[in-house]
Amino acid sequence: MEGYAKLALHVVGLAFVIAQEAKLYEFDDPSQSTFFVQGYSITQLFVFGAIMAIRRAVDNAAEYGEQPLVYTVHKTKIATTFAKYDKQEADSMLSTSRIIFVVVTVASFQFKLISMFSLFVFGFLRTVSMVTNPLFRIYCLGAADMGDLERPWGPDETLWKEDSDAAKAGLEDTAPQDSKKADSKKAGKKTTKKNE
Numbered sequence: 793m794e795g796y797a798k799l800a801l802h803v804v805g806l807a808f809v810i811a812q813e814a815k816l817y818e819f820d821d822p823s824q825s826t827f828f829v830q831g832y833s834i835t836q837l838f839v840f841g842a843i844m845a846i847r848r849a850v851d852n853a854a855e856y857g858e859q860p861l862v863y864t865v866h867k868t869k870i871a872t873t874f875a876k877y878d879k880q881e882a883d884s885m886l887s888t889s890r891i892i893f894v895v896v897t898v899a900s901f902q903f904k905l906i907s908m909f910s911l912f913v914f915g916f917l918r919t920v921s922m923v924t925n926p927l928f929r930i931y932c933l934g935a936a937d938m939g940d941l942e943r944p945w946g947p948d949e950t951l952w953k954e955d956s957d958a959a960k961a962g963l964e965d966t967a968p969q970d971s972k973k974a975d976s977k978k979a980g981k982k983t984t985k986k987n988e
Contacts, residue, residue: 828908835915849931850878862952863944
């Protein structure tokens, strides 16, 4: 329940920060700027609300549960479960979204480094990024975790498959030994036959 409370607090704080910053901002054209601020607020509420829905769906995903997941990161083998991996990804998504929101909001309203239109475009791009996120597609849109949605999703993460690289390496190492044993047996049989 603590995770849900934190996410709810983020959403409430997000709405308060935008409203407070917009109130202090001196708009050149209030009619257009209000539209951009509203659009930005809606996109950010959608992003954080989607994260809340994903976290709740991850906890209630009985089809995954403790299903094991083994993958490698920079040649380091990591063993975990689907549920833990998805929670880790959701927490990372929350932290990243929170940092980006604070930086962009302060840069726009406090220092006016970003125009209102750019702020609206940024909110739209954040929405597109959320909709195309694997967690959102699996838990909110009901997509199957196959193909490009198969875990792991990190650029440096590779699924560990014992029946591929490791097994082939083992077979290559043992194959010459087996052939040598077979050759020695054949040679032994030939020498016994000659002696007879």
